[in-house]
Amino acid sequence: MSENVLSVIPTDPYWQPAPDAADxxxxxxxxxxxxxxxxxxxxxxxxxxDIDWHESLTPVDCGQYLTSIRCPxxxxxxxxxWYRNLLDACDERGDGLPTLDVTTPCCTTPTSLDRLDYDGxxxxxxxxIATWNPQCSSLTSGELAxxxxxxxxxxxxxxxxx
Numbered sequence: 001m002s003e004n005v006l007s008v009i010p011t012d013p014y015w016q017p018a019p020d021a022a023d024x025x026x027x028x029x030x031x032x033x034x035x036x037x038x039x040x041x042x043x044x045x046x047x048x049x050d051i052d053w054h055e056s057l058t059p060v061d062c063g064q065y066l067t068s069i070r071c072p073x074x075x076x077x078x079x080x081x082w083y084r085n086l087l088d089a090c091d092e093r094g095d096g097l098p099t100l101d102v103t104t105p106c107c108t109t110p111t112s113l114d115r116l117d118y119d120g121x122x123x124x125x126x127x128x129i130a131t132w133n134p135q136c137s138s139l140t141s142g143e144l145a146x147x148x149x150x151x152x153x154x155x156x157x158x159x160x161x162x
Contacts, residue, residue, distance in 0.1 A: 004136040005160045006033060007060050008124035008144070010153045012026030013100065013114060016053055016127045017151050022064045025151035026051050026129050031145050035135030048132040057124045059087050059113075063160035065120035076106035083122075086113075100124055121158045 009016075010030055017025070026049060032058050052058075063081075066110040069078040082105050090097055114124055129147075139157055148154045154155070 002064065002161055003132055004134060004137070005063075005162060006131045006136075006138070007157050007160065008147055009060050009076065009121075009123050009138070009158065010098075010127055010151070011156055012153065013124040014126055015059055015153050017153065021150065021152045022050065022051055022053075023125070025054045025155075026106060027146050028121055028147055028150050029129050029131060029139075032147075033131045033134035033136055044132045046120055050128075050130040050132070051055045052128045052130070056098065058096045058124050058128070059090060059102060060128055060158050061087065061122040061160060062118070062120035062158055063162040065159065065161050066118060066122065068119040070116060070117040070119075071106045072102045072111060073104065073109040073111070074107040075117075076080045076104075078104065078106055078116065082112065083116075097124065121156070123156060123158050 030047065030049050049098050061110070066080055066083075069080055070076065070080055086102070097113070101110065102113055110147055124140055144155055144157060
């Protein structure tokens with residue numbers, strides 16, 4: 001069975017919040033994704049929340065929603081399998097990514113993983129608020145700004161199907 005996971009991560013992949021700011025932001029995210037009391041189909045008890053501090057850079061990808069990747073230099077396609085192999089190697093080592101630096105397979109240009117053009121947002125982070133089975137598929141720009149204020153740093157969101 002597939003599940004949706006809506007993750008909120010800092011815009012700076014290396015940044016981590018203080019624990020009290022993380023708790024404030026996580027409480028707000030949970031409130032925002034749990035659905036309103038007026039929604040007959042909302043099941044706030046179905047939403048699960050994880051707050052993760054990662055020792056190293058960790059991929060936060062969109063799972064089954066990833067359809068293509070393009071190079072930021074030549075705009076050429078990058079085989080998603082190349083990206084998945086990088087993630088698999090990361091999982092096998094169990095220590096995250098040592099760096100975001102890569103050389104593109106299309107034009108052999110040095111770049112960063114967070115500069116690739118993913119069709120289906122992907123990101124990298126050392127801190128993540130992940131909600132499983134959210135009652136919405138995304139947060140509005142105003143809601144993201146409010147979470148960023150609670151956290152003390154701007155954030156972005158990634159919806160994954162796993």
